[in-house]
Amino acid sequence: MMVVPLIPIEENNGFGAQWLRPLLEANYFIPCRDHGEEMSKSESKYFCLDCMGKSICSYCLIHHREHRIVQIRRSNYHNVIRVNEVQKHVDISGVQHYVINNAEIVFLNERPQLRHGKRVTNTCEICGRTLLGSFRFCSLSCKAKKMMHVVEKAMESVEKLSKAMM
Numbered sequence: 001m002m003v004v005p006l007i008p009i010e011e012n013n014g015f016g017a018q019w020l021r022p023l024l025e026a027n028y029f030i031p032c033r034d035h036g037e038e039m040s041k042s043e044s045k046y047f048c049l050d051c052m053g054k055s056i057c058s059y060c061l062i063h064h065r066e067h068r069i070v071q072i073r074r075s076n077y078h079n080v081i082r083v084n085e086v087q088k089h090v091d092i093s094g095v096q097h098y099v100i101n102n103a104e105i106v107f108l109n110e111r112p113q114l115r116h117g118k119r120v121t122n123t124c125e126i127c128g129r130t131l132l133g134s135f136r137f138c139s140l141s142c143k144a145k146k147m148m149h150v151v152e153k154a155m156e157s158v159e160k161l162s163k164a165m166m
């Protein structure tokens, strides 16, 4: 008997990308484990989508020459990634873009917001953060969570269906 996955987890399949969770959960801007002594350029601010391990530093890049690398940047202590770098690899539609230092970026993770502005018309579907324009999510992480909910719901209904058929 062949068991086929219900939701194919393939690359370029939107948020089914396997490296997404490791990318969002990795620690950045810490000294590299392998190159910590060289200090100056050993901040871990890159992530290899092929190895999906820890964040890596500029000295590590030589070992990932043929791999897909993205660079994480910082804005007010939050991790961000450039839109033109990340959208080659994953569908980020619906995620709020911001312009920082003349570059369009998206935030990796949600940021706590203390209070809403007075006339809030549009908020993140997951964390409720105020959004501009017609975006649906404040960050990659919130979009990923939404996709997970959708997948879980689909799994549940398949489970119910298969129970009903037994």
Ligand SMILES: [Zn+2]
Residues within 6 Å of the ligand: 032, 033, 034, 035, 042, 056, 057, 058, 059, 060
């Ligand atoms: Zn390194």
Ligand SMILES: [Zn+2]
Residues within 6 Å of the ligand: 048, 049, 050, 051, 052, 063, 064, 067
């Ligand atoms: Zn690699």
Ligand SMILES: [Zn+2]
Residues within 6 Å of the ligand: 110, 124, 125, 126, 127, 128, 129, 137, 138, 139, 142
């Ligand atoms: Zn959010």
